[in-house]
Amino acid sequence: xxxxxxxxxxxxxxxxxxxxxxxxxxxxxxxxxxxxxxxxxxxxxxxxxxxxxxxxxxxxxxxxxxxxxxxxxxxxxxxxxxxxxxxxxxxxxxxxxxxxxxxxxxxxxxxxxxxxxxxxxxxxxxxxxxxxxxxxxxxxxxxxxxxxxxxxxxxxxxxxxxxxxxxxxxxxxxxxxxxxxxxxxxxxxxxxxxxxxxxxxxxxxxxxxxxxxxxxxxxxxxxxxxxxxxxxxxxxxxxxxxxxxxxxxxxxxxxxxxxxxxxxxxxxxxxxxxxxxxxxxxxxxxxxxxxxxxxxxxxxxxxxxxxxxxxxxxxxxxxxxxxxxxxxxxxxxxxxxxxxxxxxxxxxxxxxxxxxxxxxxxxxxxxxxxxxxxxxxxxxxxxxxxxxxxxxxxxxxxxxxxxxxxxxxxxxxxxxxxxxxxxxxxxxxxxxxxxxxxxxxxxxxxxxxxxxxxxxxxxxxxxxxxxxxxxxxxxxxxxxxxxxxxxxxxxxxxxxxxx
Amino acid sequence: xxxxxxxxxxxxxxxxxxxxxxxxxxxxxxxxxxxxxxxxxxxxxxxxxxxxxxxxxxxxxxxxxxxxxxxxxxxxxxxxxxxxxxxxxxxxxxxxxxxxxxxxxxxxxxxxxxxxxxxxxxxxxxxxxxxxxxxxxxxxxxxxxxxxxxxxxxxxxxxxxxxxxxxxx
Numbered sequence: 001x002x003x004x005x006x007x008x009x010x011x012x013x014x015x016x017x018x019x020x021x022x023x024x025x026x027x028x029x030x031x032x033x034x035x036x037x038x039x040x041x042x043x044x045x046x047x048x049x050x051x052x053x054x055x056x057x058x059x060x061x062x063x064x065x066x067x068x069x070x071x072x073x074x075x076x077x078x079x080x081x082x083x084x085x086x087x088x089x090x091x092x093x094x095x096x097x098x099x100x101x102x103x104x105x106x107x108x109x110x111x112x113x114x115x116x117x118x119x120x121x122x123x124x125x126x127x128x129x130x131x132x133x134x135x136x137x138x139x140x141x142x143x144x145x146x147x148x149x150x151x152x153x154x155x156x157x158x159x160x161x162x163x164x165x166x167x168x169x170x171x172x173x174x175x176x177x178x179x180x181x182x183x184x185x186x187x188x189x190x191x192x193x194x195x196x197x198x199x200x201x202x203x204x205x206x207x208x209x210x211x212x213x214x215x216x217x218x219x220x221x222x223x224x225x226x227x228x229x230x231x232x233x234x235x236x237x238x239x240x241x242x243x244x245x246x247x248x249x250x251x252x253x254x255x256x257x258x259x260x261x262x263x264x265x266x267x268x269x270x271x272x273x274x275x276x277x278x279x280x281x282x283x284x285x286x287x288x289x290x291x292x293x294x295x296x297x298x299x300x301x302x303x304x305x306x307x308x309x310x311x312x313x314x315x316x317x318x319x320x321x322x323x324x325x326x327x328x329x330x331x332x333x334x335x336x337x338x339x340x341x342x343x344x345x346x347x348x349x350x351x352x353x354x355x356x357x358x359x360x361x362x363x364x365x366x367x368x369x370x371x372x373x374x375x376x377x378x379x380x381x382x383x384x385x386x387x388x389x390x391x392x393x394x395x396x397x398x399x400x401x402x403x404x405x406x407x408x409x410x411x412x413x414x415x416x417x418x419x420x421x422x423x424x425x426x427x428x429x430x431x432x433x434x435x436x437x438x439x440x441x442x443x444x445x446x447x448x449x450x451x452x453x454x455x456x457x458x459x460x461x462x463x464x465x466x467x468x469x470x471x472x473x474x475x476x477x478x479x480x481x482x483x484x485x486x487x488x489x490x491x492x493x494x495x496x497x498x499x
Numbered sequence: 500x501x502x503x504x505x506x507x508x509x510x511x512x513x514x515x516x517x518x519x520x521x522x523x524x525x526x527x528x529x530x531x532x533x534x535x536x537x538x539x540x541x542x543x544x545x546x547x548x549x550x551x552x553x554x555x556x557x558x559x560x561x562x563x564x565x566x567x568x569x570x571x572x573x574x575x576x577x578x579x580x581x582x583x584x585x586x587x588x589x590x591x592x593x594x595x596x597x598x599x600x601x602x603x604x605x606x607x608x609x610x611x612x613x614x615x616x617x618x619x620x621x622x623x624x625x626x627x628x629x630x631x632x633x634x635x636x637x638x639x640x641x642x643x644x645x646x647x648x649x650x651x652x653x654x655x656x657x658x659x660x661x662x663x664x665x666x667x668x
Binding site (some may be wrong): 413458466 | 537564
């Protein structure tokens with residue numbers, strides 16, 4: 001096993017990896033940019049190395065700086081987390097060349113599954129169901145037009161090197177095809193440095209269902225069942241759950257077997273996720289392989305009773321999987337809500353700023369993977385994810401109630417977040433009924449506004465504000481409050497400092 | 500002790516008295532007796548008629564942010580003058596010749612006399628409701644033709660207050 005690993009990431013996922021490593025007796029090295037000197041991953045790691053200015057290209061995407069941090073600290077392996085360099089084959093190759101272990105698949109498998117057209121071909125090779133579409137990137141306009149005609153509208157233009165919804169455009173009529181392709185190319189070039197695009201059939205109201213897989217270096221491959229991630233905004237997930245209400249055992253088994261077959265065909269190792277779309281008639285189609293630990297991995301951990309990050313580290317160090325497919329069973333139900341620094345009242349506009357106060361929920365089977373603290377400044381430079389709230393319970397309905405309860409205990413003051421919005425989503429009758437699809441937010445929450453202000457609560461807020469927040473009374477508090485909270489009457493004289 | 504908070508442009512006055520271990524809050528003329536305990540520097544526990552509320556509080560410059568459950572409130576604490584000025588600015592100006600009460604309330608001030616010339620932005624009349632003062636202002640050049648109400652008078656919503664006669668230049 002490794003003695004020391006470097007975590008080439010920040011935020012909650014860096015903390016997640018640091019915790020797993022600590023528990024395994026592995027020393028940790030954090031890396032940080034100018035604006036992250038005060039971040040929690042720097043506080044928590046055994047060592048921390050400065051890697052550059054705030055812009056990601058100069059720090060968290062700066063391969064040279066990260067390689068030299070690993071060398072100078074004597075780290076034996078690098079965990080890339082998600083995002084940043086996690087699915088970058090050049091980075092994996094650099095690690096391989098310098099004798100460092102990249103905790104993830106090897107550079108060749110990364111390159112293969114990162115190329116959507118190549119991975120579609122690999123999936124076709126094992127006869128996995130594919131969304132009807134082009135099997136190669138298009139070049140000439142006529143090529144696209146013919147493909148679109150044979151696939152049938154609506155069509156989705158996708159970037160071959162893409163992800164996170166970037167470069168993706170829906171085309172409903174032939175006259176819009178040319179301009180959508182141009183836009184996709186432009187976006188893909190600036191986001192991924194590769195402007196190849198292809199066409200796929202666009203499915204109306206599908207569910208997003210993905211399978212977690214683990215593959216060791218000795219040929220062992222298992223899946224750890226599904227996660228349904230249909231609740232999305234801007235093609236990005238904001239809430240996930242497992243199991244999916246849309247699967248029965250037979251369908252679950254077929255999808256799981258397909259996921260394992262794709263992983264085997266691509267010679268992929270370590271943790272990965274095979275994504276599918278499920279249409280209304282419960283036909284499933286292979287979408288892509290995500291070659292990283294997923295943001296939503298905790299819900300799988302909750303229902304499977306495993307630690308995926310520790311398993312990633314064990315697999316990377318050469319250990320064999322500690323279980324076989326027949327050992328694995330889902331137990332209970334888990335839901336995750338992603339808490340973002342975004343304003344849901346303003347089209348999920350990022351809302352960087354200073355967090356003045358954080359109070360996180362607690363209670364049985366409530367897990368909060370958080371990267372924030374009271375007083376932390378959320379910078380505009382990186383992904384706006386603040387934390388993930390995960391709950392587990394015996395069944396879906398009790399997990400849903402637990403999530404609503406936990407969200408109501410989640411206090412973040414200072415910047416707009418998605419907490420109240422997510423509460424409304426989890427409380428929605430159609431979510432309760434399990435009628436989820438990838439356009440759920442657009443359909444049911446097109447113009448979300450905070451619920452009507454309860455005048456009772458406004459009174460409560462003003463009384464509390466007067467007691468604890470007002471300048472006049474806070475002078476009194478400082479003079480009068482003993483260190484330990486005591487009953488109100490003993491503090492007395494709140495009027496001191498006032499008129 | 501009296502406090503004045505502006506919440507989304509509305510000014511509320513609240514007074515808190517401390518007696519026999521209880522806090523008495525007066526808001527909109529309503530008296531509320533409660534048990535308040537500051538449980539940390541940024542949290543207050545309130546018991547009102549046996550109901551328990553936990554409020555988290557943080558200062559952000561001149562603002563006080565308060566969370567009660569998933570509900571958040573932004574209270575602006577300001578000197579009386581400036582907070583009222585802000586409220587006045589945020590009110591829409593009267594575009595019609597008949598100036599009507601925006602809500603049921605009390606006329607607390609009449610700033611003009613019949614026959615006065617008024618310019619756009621001039622204050623005409625101030626109506627108070629729910630501890631919130633609304634100043635009705637002229638939006639065009641006019642002569643005050645008729646004043647229907649006087650200070651101290653209760654008015655209903657949309658009751659005519661002042662008639663203006665537009666002056667065309």
